[in-house]
Amino acid sequence: MRYSPLAPWMNDRATNWLATSDGWLRLLSMIKRTLENDARRFPHQVRAATAMVIMLCREGYWPAKMGQRERDEIVALAKRQLTVVRQAYAFEARSKPELLANADYKALLGGLDEELRMLDARMADAPVNMPDAPPACWGKFFQDNSR
């Protein structure tokens, strides 16, 4: 088992609601359909959909008739499309080298690489040695606004 049995998405009785909720299933279907678009035309939407795959495309959150195989196909699709987005940004940087002097642009390329590694790890048969943390460019993910 890859996750703790105590994880909130690992309780069958609770996640049964997700498997039968028309709203939730429509949301997942729209995420998947977005990934089938031309990544060059819709890079931002494809990257956002990929982030949703990183967060949600796992047992419990993402019901799939064919089980893990179907989820792996979605992760593979997200990886292919995010690779296209990464290549488009890298191509742009080659034609405008000044972009690489921009810290945000460099961080974005690094962030895309991290997201791609994360998708790779999700498809690996054995656990991959990488940090159990969101990509750095996602900011402080479990942030605390009370302080």
Add this chain to the structure above:
Amino acid sequence: MSEESTIAPWAHPKTHEWFETIFDRSGVLLRLSEEVYRDSSQIELPQIRLFASLLMLLGRDGIWPASQKNELVKMAERLSELLKEKLKEPRTAMTIEEHKLQGQLVAEAEHEVELLRRMVGISRRLNKLGQPTSWKGFWNA
């Protein structure tokens, strides 16, 4: 949420429109809200944790529709109330193992709901709170 990254996948204005569209067309927020506001007798601890986890993942600027921010805060408050109610309920007889497991689940639920409360800005607690223990492997598994 104030400290969001400007290069996060949900930071671009075009993604805000996309999220707004998919949340609106799927009707997922309405469905989530219906579940969270069900009678407390129909909601168990694992469901409270599941909904809290979804709000923690999706309830952030850029993903959660700005026009529905108040609803996010209300749902976080509701989950917090539900958890308090559940903890007041008399417990049935349990074995030592079951009691131990229940204790772990309650601790995780308290952690997750408190984290959610902080994320939406309705908690005044000051101690540091990181990723819940049971979420180990969430990013690399």
